[in-house]
Amino acid sequence: MTESVFFQPVIIGTDLNTYGVARAFHMAYGSISKVFGTRKLLMVDHSKICDVTEVPNFSNDDIMVKTLKDYAVENSNKKLILFAASEQYVFRILSNYNELSKYYVIPYTEAEQGIFLSNKMNFYELCEKYELDYPKAEMIDHRNYSEHKSELSFPVVLKPAESSDYFDLKFEGKEKAYILEDADSLNKALSSIYGAGYKHNMILQEYVYGDVTNEYVMNVYSDSQGKVRLMSLGRIAIEDPDPVMRGNYVAIISTEMNEDVQMLYRKIKHFLESINYTGLSNFDFKLDASDGKFKVFEINMRQGRSSFFSTLAGANIAVPIVEDLVMRKPVESIIYGDKNFLWMNCFSGTVYKMLERTDLELFHQAKKTANKGTTLFYDKDLSLQRRWVIFRYFSLYKKSLLKNLERKQK
Known part of the structure; x- marks a missing residue:
């Protein structure tokens, strides 16, 4: 059995x-x-x-x-x-x-720690304590946002502290995160956001230099004893070019296990085990082109939306969860996602077409990668009806991606 x-x-x-x-x-x-x-x-x-x-x-x-x-x-x-x-x-x-x-x-952290870490400023305080590099940030109080005096240098990034309520809002010029070049554009964005009915704080953060291919995502599982059991890192090859969808990944590709990546793994492991974190976590990073350091943006207390890339990389999150929470097996070694892979959320042809326009080096790497796949196309779950549903979804998404990429590159 x-x-x-x-x-x-x-x-x-x-x-x-x-x-x-x-x-x-x-x-x-x-x-x-x-x-x-x-x-x-x-x-x-x-x-x-x-x-x-x-x-x-x-x-x-x-x-x-x-x-x-x-x-x-x-x-x-x-x-x-x-x-x-x-x-x-x-x-x-x-x-x-x-x-x-x-x-x-x-398989998530307990309520008290989860609520504490969901406040990004609390998370950044822990980053400071445990020597995780992060972009310096300020909290803009929603009650007197027009009076906020920032000590950050432009450009800056503006994003909601309470994302779920923000994403329900609809207004002209809305973006998931704003990259702002001066005080006038900051004031205009804040006025639009709060004018649309947003009632929470905003986070203002220093800009980390580099394009989307400098961004990385990591999935981790820490067991019920607070020991890390699984780690998998992917490099963002393509992000959805729609400003409202910023942070939604279209393609993620494997990265070389060099000394910098190994150091990042060690730092995240030390951080999670030091705070006795348990359960799944997902981190977003950017490799800062100005100083060569990985800067962490946030911790999500769940598996990432694109977490299936870890399975392609050889780190299936189901395995350590079952071994820990069901079988009660003690940790023997950490599972690393160390296989070459290309994860996609659209047709491979769409990925190649977009990379050909944005990053020729990644285009050639993607073409050479044999271990590639999507979350949705699963050979053991492909009835004719399901195949048609996914094909139609990818076809519509292709049109949206290429249209928004063309608009962005104008």
Whole structure:
């Protein structure tokens, strides 16, 4: 009898992240994941590895908790592992951690630490303490934003401290993060944001020099004893060129395991183990072209939206989670994502076309990489209906990507 008989992945949310987690578990253990959400998004539509239940008003915490408790009672013979597909769902798990942890093992940090780290200024204080390089930052108080006097030199980056509420807003000129060259553009952006109804603080941060290919993303799993068990780093090859989608990756490629990368691994391991962090984490970095240092932007207390790149790299997040939370195996060695890979969220032809216009060196590296794949195209879950859904999604996304890239390069 396999381990999959004794445990069940349960995922809240129905997006790309959901399918990435479900696929990781299916590849490692043959598991079918149980998925709950308000509605079924195309990423899990017609899937044989995601058993999806649509729950009316699932955005209501009482309904979410009741749904999860009822499912747990019905499946009390299995160890249930609870995952969140988005930051919003992570915070809803943290808000109900004491109740949900009675029924589920949760591969995220506990509520108190999670809420503390979700404040980026708290995170930066810890970075200072544990010698992680980061771009200096200031908090702009929403109550008197027009009076803020910055000590940072331009250019600067402006981004919301409370991202979930911000992303629901709609207004002209909206960007996920703003790169601003002077005080006038900063004041204009703040006026637009707060004029649209945003009611939280903003973060102002020094600009880290370099283009998108200087950006990196790391997935980590720290076990229930606070020991790091998995680490995987990828280099951003393409970012969605739509300003509102900044930070959504289109392609991630492997990077050489040189001394700088090894040092980054050591620093992140030291940081997480020093604060006794447990569960999944996801870090965003940029290699500063001005001083050659990796600068960390933030920690996300979950698997990344594009976390399936780790599986391509040889570091399947499902394995250490099951070994730790289900099998209770002590850590023997860290799993590193050290295989060459190319992860894509669109057709490979679209990736090549975009890289040919933006970075010829990465274009040639991508063409030579044999180990390439997407989260959604899974050969063990490709019925004709599902194949058509994904093909249509990638076709529409291709048009959007190329259109926005052309607009950006004008």
